[in-house]
Amino acid sequence: MISHKLYKLYFTLLVLITTLTCVKGQEHPPGNKTWGDQDNGTYRNPVLPADYSDLDCIRVGGDYYAISSTMQFSPGMVVLHSKDLVNWEIISHVVGDLVRISPNLNWDRMNCYGKGIWAGSVRYYKNKFWVYFGTPDDGFFMSTATNPAGPWEPVQQLWKVSGWDDCCSFCDDDGQLYFIATRFETDPKNNKKYNIHLFKMTPDGKGLIMESDSIIHQSDGSEANKLYKINGLYYHYFSEVKPEGRVMMMERSKSLYGPWEIKQLNHVDQKLDKEPNQGGLLQLPSGEWYFFTHHGTGDWEGRAASLLPVQWINGWPIVGEVGADTIGRMVWKGVKPISYKRKLTIQTSDEFNTNKLNVQWEWNYQPRSDKWSLTERKGFLRLYSFMPTELNNEKSMILKAGNTLTQRSMRTSSNMATVIIDISHMADGQFAGLTHFSTTSASLLGVRQENGIRHLIYEVNGKDSLGTRINGRYIWLRSTWDANGVNRYAFSIDGKHYQPLADIYQLTWGSYRGDRIGVFNFNIKEEKGYVDIDWFRYNFEQ
The missing domain is CATH 2.115.10.20 (Glycosyl hydrolase domain; family 43)
Structure with missing residues (x-):
């Protein structure tokens, strides 16, 4: 059997090849990307196409x-x-x-x-x-x-x-x-x-x-x-x-x-x-003014962030394009206010090679400190199972299950998130895998064990479908979605060949929050079993 470290090398090469292919045949050439830095001295709003709500900003x-x-x-x-x-x-x-x-x-x-x-x-x-x-x-x-x-x-x-x-x-x-x-x-x-x-x-x-x-x-x-x-x-x-x-x-x-x-x-x-409304007013060293703001009406990605120019008219900072009535309107593109060589980006992928979670991760609620670890197995995130606070949630148990680790889902033209999980220490009643969720809808793709046997499970809003039996030690789970928030899952048992699920899933938002991509692990029977996550890799249009 090929070791999981060789799988890591294989996946890295696969992602590199895929990225180069996407760049060569991308739908939007440089300067026409649907968001953010256009790489030609201009930008498009939103500059952050994800759930960065209730912003304030300073220089x-x-x-x-x-x-x-x-x-x-x-x-x-x-x-x-x-x-x-x-x-x-x-x-x-x-x-x-x-x-x-x-x-x-x-x-x-x-x-x-x-x-x-x-x-x-x-x-x-x-x-x-x-x-x-x-x-x-x-x-x-x-x-x-x-x-x-x-x-x-x-x-x-x-x-x-x-x-x-x-x-x-x-x-x-x-x-x-x-x-x-x-x-x-x-x-x-x-x-x-x-x-x-x-x-x-x-x-x-x-x-x-x-x-x-x-x-x-x-x-x-x-x-x-x-x-x-x-x-x-x-x-x-x-x-x-x-x-x-x-x-x-x-x-x-x-x-x-x-x-x-x-x-x-x-x-x-x-x-x-x-x-656009919540935000911060800023003056640049050049003397120019800008307003960094969220969009208060959310969609499946949440409340995204935009950068708007400010013009001072009669002592008032007018936001956006100034009309004849001296009131501004939304601006969707403009010249970058500052030229900076090194391009910062929102972090997503994680190899779990450090003793501290990377900053992109946020747990759903305050986690149990004794139920996860980055040190018990070097290079892996270990998640121990415990029972949800409710077992009969009508939407999805993910909303009441601890040890769900998340990050924001980006609204870009192409997104691919893949995770590899060691499932060899699972226990009966345990369910672990990859999820998209908000409070209005949730989908889970993972492995559940019953009577010592593990099966692939696809669950949408509390209703699950039993899939193929999983006999190996590792499972690869993947989610891809587009700018419309249409998601499709796939899985692999060898890290090479991915089998897509027939169903598609529409990402949603709820309770002022956009969709979250994340990993989960819980047990509906007892506090028993764990999984080790080798890596999580999320690539999106940049």
């Missing part, structure tokens, strides 16, 4: 840093880095332990879909990076770091409260710290009210001075708060619901307590633009 020197909400995934609040605002890499997460936020985010509860870590802000002042964020049920939290790549200080609760969101910190010229956030509530007539509050903070930034509370804005759906001070004026950015959809708004004043002038910054077409 520190010649580097750009962004944060993105992660809901129930762990580690939480992903941190991104760029040198040109078009090409990005993942460098860290702010929250290592979600249980510090709520026990409901732990593996033994798993009942916070659509909740968990919502939008926040990242700022740099007093020689540190400061991240503040909220959850709808648990209040506001914060952390700091001297290096955005970590380590981040253990997250601390700023205020235990419910019914608030979309916060931002601000350091004024005199060093006074401020905190802004939205309270959303329902009045006796069941109408939603959104009040934006401003607080002073304690000098260490770890507490609010409650008696300083002041409402600075009130309207329908006012969220996405950011505070800036530009040329001596205070600017309060937020989004607001209008008849055309959720639009970007700005108000300005000589004082943080008003009076405020107000201006709409953009128009939206909900079908075409997907409502």
Whole structure:
């Protein structure tokens, strides 16, 4: 039998050949890629065609840093880095332990879909990076770091409260710290009210001075708060619901307590633009301004990220292409703002050759630390089995099963993810493999063992199909999908010949999250059995 290390070499050569073939015959020649850097000095939106929602972004020197909400995934609040605002890499997460936020985010509860870590802000002042964020049920939290790549200080609760969101910190010229956030509530007539509050903070930034509370804005759906001070004026950015959809708004004043002038910054077409709104305003060293934003209306890939130019008109930062009414509109392509030779990219593949998970990975909920390991077998990720919190979930047990390790599914013209799993130590009742899932739909391709016999299983939304018997030690599982989110699975028992499944599966989104690709392992009978994952390789259009 050929060793699995030879399989690794074979697969590497196969991927290289496939990549060269795809480049030669690609549908979109250089300069006409459907997203991101066009390799000719221009870019297309989105620059990140995946679930990077609730963005904020800052510049520190010649580097750009962004944060993105992660809901129930762990580690939480992903941190991104760029040198040109078009090409990005993942460098860290702010929250290592979600249980510090709520026990409901732990593996033994798993009942916070659509909740968990919502939008926040990242700022740099007093020689540190400061991240503040909220959850709808648990209040506001914060952390700091001297290096955005970590380590981040253990997250601390700023205020235990419910019914608030979309916060931002601000350091004024005199060093006074401020905190802004939205309270959303329902009045006796069941109408939603959104009040934006401003607080002073304690000098260490770890507490609010409650008696300083002041409402600075009130309207329908006012969220996405950011505070800036530009040329001596205070600017309060937020989004607001209008008849055309959720639009970007700005108000300005000589004082943080008003009076405020107000201006709409953009128009939206909900079908075409997907409502760009949450984001960060940036000035480049050249003096140019940009806005890095997510699209608030999500599709199967989630809420993707775009880069929009900003023009200052009469002292207002207008986002996108400025119309005759001095309000901006969505821009889908442009000249790259910065030329940078080395091209950063979102990490995907992992050989599991280190003692720490690579930064692209996020568990579904806080994992059991004793049920996975990168050290027990060098060069492998070991996942031990344990029972889901529920055994009869009507959608899929994957939503209630721990030890599901995920990353974002990209919306590009071609995607291929392949994993090789050593299944020789499985136990009866155990099911392990490759998955796509959101809260609205899930598909799983893997191996399940019963009575000492292993079979290939394909499951969609809790309904499974029994496949071929698997006798070998290793199984190769593959998922391919296109820009429409149409997925097709395949498997191999020798790492050379892949047999595609007849069925196709439509990727979906739910609970404010896009589709996730990942590996899973659980046992519906007992806490027994494990699998070893040799590698996970995910290649997408670049």
